[in-house]
Amino acid sequence: MSKPLERPRHKNPILRTRLPTLPPGGRSRFALGLTAAAACGRLELQFCRDCGAVQYPAREACHCCLSDRFAWRPVDGAGELLADTRIHISQELFFRERAPWRMGLVRLDCGATVVAHLHEDCPAAPARVRVVAGLDRAGQAVLAALPGEGETAMSDDPLLRELTCDPRFRKVLVTDGKTAVGQAIINRLVESGADIIWVGYSEPWKKFPGFDRLKAIPQVKLMPLDVTDSVAVRELAAEIGFRTDILINTAEFHRAHGIAERAGVEVARAEMDVNYFGLLRLAQEFGPVMRSRGADGTNGAVAWVNLLSIFALSNYPPHGTFSASKAAALSLAQCLRAEMPPAGIRVINLFPGPIDDEWNQLILPPKLAPAALATSVVNALRDGIEDVYPGDVAQDWFQRWRDNPKALERELAAHQF
Numbered sequence: 001m002s003k004p005l006e007r008p009r010h011k012n013p014i015l016r017t018r019l020p021t022l023p024p025g026g027r028s029r030f031a032l033g034l035t036a037a038a039a040c041g042r043l044e045l046q047f048c049r050d051c052g053a054v055q056y057p058a059r060e061a062c063h064c065c066l067s068d069r070f071a072w073r074p075v076d077g078a079g080e081l082l083a084d085t086r087i088h089i090s091q092e093l094f095f096r097e098r099a100p101w102r103m104g105l106v107r108l109d110c111g112a113t114v115v116a117h118l119h120e121d122c123p124a125a126p127a128r129v130r131v132v133a134g135l136d137r138a139g140q141a142v143l144a145a146l147p148g149e150g151e152t153a154m155s156d157d158p159l160l161r162e163l164t165c166d167p168r169f170r171k172v173l174v175t176d177g178k179t180a181v182g183q184a185i186i187n188r189l190v191e192s193g194a195d196i197i198w199v200g201y202s203e204p205w206k207k208f209p210g211f212d213r214l215k216a217i218p219q220v221k222l223m224p225l226d227v228t229d230s231v232a233v234r235e236l237a238a239e240i241g242f243r244t245d246i247l248i249n250t251a252e253f254h255r256a257h258g259i260a261e262r263a264g265v266e267v268a269r270a271e272m273d274v275n276y277f278g279l280l281r282l283a284q285e286f287g288p289v290m291r292s293r294g295a296d297g298t299n300g301a302v303a304w305v306n307l308l309s310i311f312a313l314s315n316y317p318p319h320g321t322f323s324a325s326k327a328a329a330l331s332l333a334q335c336l337r338a339e340m341p342p343a344g345i346r347v348i349n350l351f352p353g354p355i356d357d358e359w360n361q362l363i364l365p366p367k368l369a370p371a372a373l374a375t376s377v378v379n380a381l382r383d384g385i386e387d388v389y390p391g392d393v394a395q396d397w398f399q400r401w402r403d404n405p406k407a408l409e410r411e412l413a414a415h416q417f
């Protein structure tokens, strides 16, 4: 049976930090469709557009009619465990370090038969299970089978825990605790059992709303931090970087205007300085030290979370310069994501729609409550999701952007939100 997640033992400082090993990361271009869906927390399989046959693994030509026209469609992961085994020997370093490893063959109700990692709570075959798609430490999709009924946490299984970044017992840095979003995320991290939450706040000479409440929370440690100050970021990284398991960058500068409504570049520059250069400064100072701790298992660095915006995908003209700064941050986050996986650290990007705060007051509802955004951050960490579109507006906008980016650009130009 699985054992619930336990508080990790202190790392022995005499022992050398292990070098990270990763599961094999090579996939064909066709198989990346599975990864793209798993990054959003969905299980999708390849279907033939001509005869409807489901394909697994992904192929270049349909196994029934040889058509090369495919579509990726979400499927229900329910299925029957046909056979299970425990692998003790592997040629791969990653699996050798973690053997034995439980695997099974599952026939999904949609027709495909897949190989999946088996949660320890799954009974022996034959049994009903449900298959979910997750991302492994190399950032590639893998399938995991959980017991068919009831809530099962992936993090309760020591091997499937590798697919998640549960904040429980972890040390987390939230870069800006002054905002409503920052404070909502801190509350959820406290509820989720985070060990230490370092909370950055700029302009430490003045108190901000909620300062005293945060100061009274035992797990919270308030740290002066201004992400526009390279020296301050470097000093904080030197102080806590080697212990930071999860970094959540909530620092954001947001003003509502496009190009014509405001003269000069000062406000746009301030947006870039926080939203883009702030991320760059954090990545340069915290990135290397977190990468060096990517293999320490329960004592290791696991995740980096960026608060982006759905405006990063397509410019929303009433918030035009803010959208541009978030688009720049998205591009940089993709670079960070490419550099982090060699250490097994997951970069999670959040794309919320308009948040219910003072800078979006002229946007009509529905708007995303900071508490709902905070819940989606913790869920993404627990489920190992990489791209998060919290709330109805973000989901709708993302869908429209995927269907036809040009049509969305036109709609937004006419301010049809």
Ligand SMILES: [Zn+2]
Residues within 6 Å of the ligand: 048, 049, 050, 051, 052, 053, 062, 063, 064, 065, 066, 067
């Ligand atoms: Zn076909």
